[in-house]
Amino acid sequence: MTTHDDTQQKSVSEQAATASSTQGGYPTPAWRKAYHQGSRPDLRVPYREVLLSTGGTVPLYDTSGPYTDPAFEPDVRRGLPPLRDAWISQRGDVEDYHGREPRPEDDGLKHTAPRGVALTTGSTLDNLDAVFPGRPRRPRRGRDGGAVTQLAYARRGIVTPEMEFVALREQMAPDAVREEIAAGRAVLPANVNHPESEPMIIGSRFLVKINANIGNSAVTSSIEEEVEKMSWATRWGADTVMDLSTGRNIHTTREWILRNSPVPIGTVPLYQALEKVDGRAEELSWDVYRDTVIEQCEQGVDYMTVHAGVLLRYVPLTARRKTGIVSRGGSIMAAWCLAHHQENFLYTHFEELCEILRAYDVTYSLGDGLRPGSIADANDEAQFAELTTLGELGRVARSHDVQVMIEGPGHVPMHKIKENMDLQKEICDEAPFYTLGPLTTDVAPGYDHITSGIGAAMIAWWGTAMLCYVTPKEHLGLPNRDDVKTGVITYKIAAHAADVAKGHPSAQAWDDALSDARFEFRWEDQFNLALDPETARDFHDETLPAAPAKTAHFCSMCGPKFCSMKISKTVMDMFAGDDAALNGDDATVVAGMKAKSEEFAAQGHKVYLPVVD
């Protein structure tokens, strides 16, 4: 029963419940959730099966989580089932413990203000239950601070269930997965406190991944919207989601997102730390930062952007730039360094930070705080100086068994993109590169998903392992639901184009299936094999709305009277089995063609079509 006292909690729960109503189901009934069975009963790897009108199916990688399984009853107040719970506990190397006590400032509230979300009346649950009504849980960490990272296991020769999961997901041998992780060329972000996530891998030998940023800011947005955006982004293919919230309710928003997220969640702890010191960068300290990191480790954040490469001596290198420092984290640390005339505390405390992250298996995403904010500033001294430091920090992190990826730009014209990739590989020992775009020109605000999609496709072809999406609202405002979808689809295109260019066999098979459907005028199959079936179908309907047009053997480009596809089919039939002609053997062809021509005439030159076949 609803009483006045729990209005605030209801409000959050109900908001989220509303969001959940939109979470069920795929955009087309021709998509069906399916599973590869692994070596143990609880290891089932989801994928999407596209059902074709021919009776065949096409298997596709799927990031949408249990929501799209009709057998699953979504309830965002309860969260997703903890898929990895048994795998984690069976390793016998974690302990649960009474975690850090929640504080009002975790949610951006003054110390005296009431919490944004009221405690459940009479609750006897642990601290996290204060902000989330789901199943009781205490945080876990490596026993005695031991490394419980996939990197540590991989180095010891252990193929974890997580590794087997990604091996099945990527159609690779499990030991090849282990080897890539052990070598630091791939990361498997999987905090022991985020057992709800479905394991995925980020590395240049695997399918290119994409990240979607969400997050409220001081200006706009709500918890409801952020949970919904997370689920919406994964529905269309986001492999990870970063929660970049900066306003109120940061802690609570993140908790709801984590408990409901089937993909790894990344954050920039510095943003929350800054909120805790009321936005005064110079009041930041290692203590406040450390506290925030532990808070987020206990919640289950899978990877964290850490701007430890913004060194004091690099800051002046940005002074002659056209657009200075555009990274939020970079400018916060630059301000701190200047205010204190001290080296970046993230750099000086880096080994201590490694000790924390290794106990939860949180992956570093070493932030490029000095990335260029305009193509004029691309590949400059500041950017590459920081990259050198990131390479050094990556080696330190791995020496502590902490997984690492390296963040990259930003704004880079096409002719300077490859240098970024080549240098990163060399300097950072092939640690996975995680780039934002890059945008290849600055002149198209409102279309930066496209200016950056171009750069993203190129850099992914050359080796970037994960692409951070850019939405049409970049530089102008915060993305809404439509912008998130447009950003995700654009980046799925870039990632997939790169997979094809890199020669990934499953990538080409998808294109082939769609091309076959197109050539055979299987319109419904063409829609259902599309990255976005809804839009493909809607566009077709605009010109040819009638249902018969969905089975018509023509399209609105040429109309019913003439069709190049039909002519091609005639050609194929004519020359089937005629090796001389097929191989362009001129001498034989000339003779053979005459016979074919007569045959073609005898068929009545059938290159035309009935209006509806």
Add this chain to the structure above:
Amino acid sequence: MTTHDDTQQKSVSEQAATASSTQGGYPTPAWRKAYHQGSRPDLRVPYREVLLSTGGTVPLYDTSGPYTDPAFEPDVRRGLPPLRDAWISQRGDVEDYHGREPRPEDDGLKHTAPRGVALTTGSTLDNLDAVFPGRPRRPRRGRDGGAVTQLAYARRGIVTPEMEFVALREQMAPDAVREEIAAGRAVLPANVNHPESEPMIIGSRFLVKINANIGNSAVTSSIEEEVEKMSWATRWGADTVMDLSTGRNIHTTREWILRNSPVPIGTVPLYQALEKVDGRAEELSWDVYRDTVIEQCEQGVDYMTVHAGVLLRYVPLTARRKTGIVSRGGSIMAAWCLAHHQENFLYTHFEELCEILRAYDVTYSLGDGLRPGSIADANDEAQFAELTTLGELGRVARSHDVQVMIEGPGHVPMHKIKENMDLQKEICDEAPFYTLGPLTTDVAPGYDHITSGIGAAMIAWWGTAMLCYVTPKEHLGLPNRDDVKTGVITYKIAAHAADVAKGHPSAQAWDDALSDARFEFRWEDQFNLALDPETARDFHDETLPAAPAKTAHFCSMCGPKFCSMKISKTVMDMFAGDDAALNGDDATVVAGMKAKSEEFAAQGHKVYLPVVD
């Protein structure tokens, strides 16, 4: 007065007049039409001046024609002023003549059916006036069949007013323009019967150009829509427009487009020729085709796609493809070759065709009828066999003083794009390459402006001179007004990203101007410097609609409390003139930084901002 008798003509005129109401003016008052004055009074080269809030201006290339000049009174019934009339007649090498008589089948009508557009009552004007009410004109051609092509003049060392025009437009030396044309590395499409067009040049040493396809089909669309689409496409930056109409009123639609087009118009004469034989490819003949070409030459078409490279012996090479022949023109000629068991009549009559085109200065766009229609078919034997023939035909054309460009694919995965460009340069003697995309993956119908924008940017960087746009409706339907705009903006992004990557100085200057505006929070300047100011402004309004937000020194990404740009400015001010710090001189920096730090503290650590400055 309107009577029943001229209803049909009124209908066309009035439709077009409605369209014209949307033709006036730029999308923002901060864009102003300006002109570079050439060496003669009637040689004024238009450009767009972006007025900045700082009092400065940024000059940008402009394709919108007189419509955006407030001094011009648009009237689509009269057409645009014949800018080049005097230049053409003063050369003294053309004659006007009584052109080909119009026939009902020119407009796709049966020989006995009434014309789509009624003659003006009591008209004594020449044939073209039957379909267009504007100023009387007779077709012109080279006297005695002489070559009146820009190539012929360039080879004779003549810098024509057209060449001077493009030199001013591209900020190149006039003789460099002449040289590129003379060498066949660039074309300046400018039919003597389309004096309304503003000269532009297509070649890899110039700014990358884009083409927008329009055209009705048997299924949909009207004359009104096509004229409006042409003007709309040039408003957003289309450098040329191809009219690919296939249904009724082909002749009349084209006439209205040509008389109102400030950019060169391209066509595929084969489409109209096929209509004249009621869609029966095997009934096509050189005579019907020749008649159609002359009809279009007299109207003023500036370049024509000719599928002369689809040779009989290449057709079977497509039989093992995934998607066969997808080019409409290619499949028509393949069907003809097979039906007759004869060599492509466009190939066998190619020199005759050259003799016609040279008398009007119509530029060849040698069509790639065997281009791949799926990434699986990219770079195959059929495609490259045809390319070899196109190279051969290009040499034949130039030997007749006819300008030539070469069309390219299509669907090509990223790793196979460069081979296309390199082979084309080698085989076709660096004749301008004019490519459709290419699409880098087949899996995103509904987003093929993006799948192809990626490939377009890359191939343009590597040397493609003109990009044929692809709209979101590709493969699904015919583009509407919004799709045309999206296609044009996407391709302007691709072309401009390539200009930047190629090191074009004016290209980088545009990005720099926008980045400066962004860094200095000059929101209005940022919108006005955008390729699409309307969308940029709308997106900003969605998050921060209030007018003060347009002058606010923050954006919705971080909110008012914290701003990375502001920190950067502080850094810049601190280190201005401090060469040691700016150059990363470590020893000196350490000492200097302490002083700076104190200075920063003394300023009160001002890295925050008032909500509205």
